[in-house]
Amino acid sequence: MCKQKILRMSDFRLKVFQSVARNLSFTKASQELFISQPAITKHIHELEINYGAQLFERKGNRISLTDAGRLLLRHCDHLLDEYKQLDYEMNLLHDDFVGELRLGASTTIAQYVLPPVLAQFIKRYPKVKLSLLNGNSRDIEKALQEHRIDLGLVEGISRLPNLKYSTFLEDELVAVVSADSKLAHKREISPEELAHIPLVLREYGSGTLDVIELALAKNHIRFADLHILMYLGSTESIKLFLQHADCMGIVSERSIKNELTTGKFQIVKIEQMSMLRQFDFVQLQGIESGLSQLFIRFAQQ
Numbered sequence: 001m002c003k004q005k006i007l008r009m010s011d012f013r014l015k016v017f018q019s020v021a022r023n024l025s026f027t028k029a030s031q032e033l034f035i036s037q038p039a040i041t042k043h044i045h046e047l048e049i050n051y052g053a054q055l056f057e058r059k060g061n062r063i064s065l066t067d068a069g070r071l072l073l074r075h076c077d078h079l080l081d082e083y084k085q086l087d088y089e090m091n092l093l094h095d096d097f098v099g100e101l102r103l104g105a106s107t108t109i110a111q112y113v114l115p116p117v118l119a120q121f122i123k124r125y126p127k128v129k130l131s132l133l134n135g136n137s138r139d140i141e142k143a144l145q146e147h148r149i150d151l152g153l154v155e156g157i158s159r160l161p162n163l164k165y166s167t168f169l170e171d172e173l174v175a176v177v178s179a180d181s182k183l184a185h186k187r188e189i190s191p192e193e194l195a196h197i198p199l200v201l202r203e204y205g206s207g208t209l210d211v212i213e214l215a216l217a218k219n220h221i222r223f224a225d226l227h228i229l230m231y232l233g234s235t236e237s238i239k240l241f242l243q244h245a246d247c248m249g250i251v252s253e254r255s256i257k258n259e260l261t262t263g264k265f266q267i268v269k270i271e272q273m274s275m276l277r278q279f280d281f282v283q284l285q286g287i288e289s290g291l292s293q294l295f296i297r298f299a300q301q
Contacts, residue, residue, distance in 0.1 A: 012084045014076050016043040016146045017055065017106060021073045022146060024063055047072075077147040083288055084150075088290040097125045101291040102138040104133040105151035106156075106207055107234050109279055113169065114153070117299050124298070136233075138205035144284060151292040152282040154253075156207025163281040168299065173211055173275035174253045178242045190268040191219040195226055198247040198293055200238050204229045211277045212250055219273055239265075241255045250275070 019029035020040065030037040040164055048055055065073065081113065084099060091098040105114055110132060118130060125280035137154040141163060144152045152153040159165060175181040175194070213223050229247055233236050238249045239259065248268065259265035281296050 013043045014080055015048050015081075016040055016073065018080065020044060020056070020063075021069060021076075024065075026063070034081055057216055063111060080147070081289065084291070085289055089235070092290065095274055096127065097294065098127045099289075099291050100129045100131075100287075101151065101295060102131050102133070102149040103151055103153070104135065104143050104202055105138055105153040105294070106109055106137045106254060107202075108132060108155055108171075108208070108252045109153045109168075110134040111235065112252065113279065121295065121298055125294070128294075133281075136203065136205045137207040141282060144282060150283075150289055151295060153279060154207055154282050155212040155279050158207075158210055159275065162285050164283045164285050166296070167280075168279040168281050171214075171277050171279055172253050173208060173250050173277065174256075175248055175250050175270055176242065176256055176259075176265050177248050179263055179266050181242075181246050181248075183246065183248055183268065184266050186268055187266075188271060190271050191216070191221055191273050194273075195221055198227050198229045198245075199247050200230045200232060200241050200245070201228060202235070202238070202251075203233050206261050207277065208235075208250070208252070208300075211275050215273050215275045218299055241275065 016029065016033065017036075019032050020026055020261055021038070023029050023032065025045075026037055026040050030040050033040070044055060048128070049067065051072070055069035055072060056063045056216055060224075071177050088097075088099045103114075115182075116130070116134070122128070122130060133140070133149055135143070137156045139147070140152040140154050143149045144163065153168060155171065175189075201212065205216065216223055217227075232241060235251050235255045238251055239256065241257075242249050242265070243249075253267075256265050256267075262269070281299075283292060
């Protein structure tokens with residue numbers, strides 16, 4: 001067997017191990033990698049024979065990593081990153097862009113910003129296999145730290161020290177109500193008035209909530225003083241809620257363009273309360289894969 005084939009087989013076995021180790025489930029790894037569960041078991045068994053060590057402890061239906069398994073996982077993440085970069089650079093010698101890029105994006109970016117960018121990227125680089133994980137900003141940062149994605153796109157203001165952030169786009173949060181709401185007669189309110197209006201907001205961990213909290217603090221309003229009816233896990237849920245409730249939401253202006261055009265929603269300005277934010281690319285410090293950089297340059301254009 002040639003060296004390239006040996007490399008690719010080793011690469012795939014490590015992918016299998018990484019998936020089982022992250023999910024602590026042979027079944028979930030099978031679903032994630034689209035191969036049979038017996039094949040998953042076979043690859044893990046071959047790794048255990050190769051290293052002469054048991055990688056997982058099995059207790060009934062549950063599994064956990066052994067000391068050897070934890071050691072392999074620490075090296076596995078870096079090895080797979082290196083394999084991907086090697087494949088990318090070898091194909092680049094022939095001006096060929098090939099490889100797998102696992103993206104993760106916070107909900108607003110995934111729904112309202114990325115789809116046209118992804119469509120154009122795939123058209124330009126058809127040999128690059130793209131996947132997209134959707135979640136709130138904290139979910140995406142966690143997935144990046146666990147090596148489940150290669151590149152993240154997040155919103156908000158919080159920054160983790162082991163991650164590198166770079167600007168993608170600017171965005172603005174706005175207060176919005178249904179045109180049929182009793183609140184629609186108010187075109188502008190003070191920050192103090194906001195504290196007495198029933199609100200529906202994004203869930204904890206979302207970048208949206210971070211920005212709102214900071215804007216309130218600048219106006220000496222405590223988050224605990226707000227009248228919050230409900231927290232919801234997506235902007236689309238908030239938009240639907242607003243259509244059936246007499247309350248106000250705070251969402252990205254990008255997410256309500258259609259509703260503003262049709263007159264379904266109305267923006268209510270909050271005096272002296274700016275809620276500007278950035279959408280950022282986020283990567284692990286010291287790890288900048290070729291495909292990630294390619295996507296960043298493409299998206300910024």
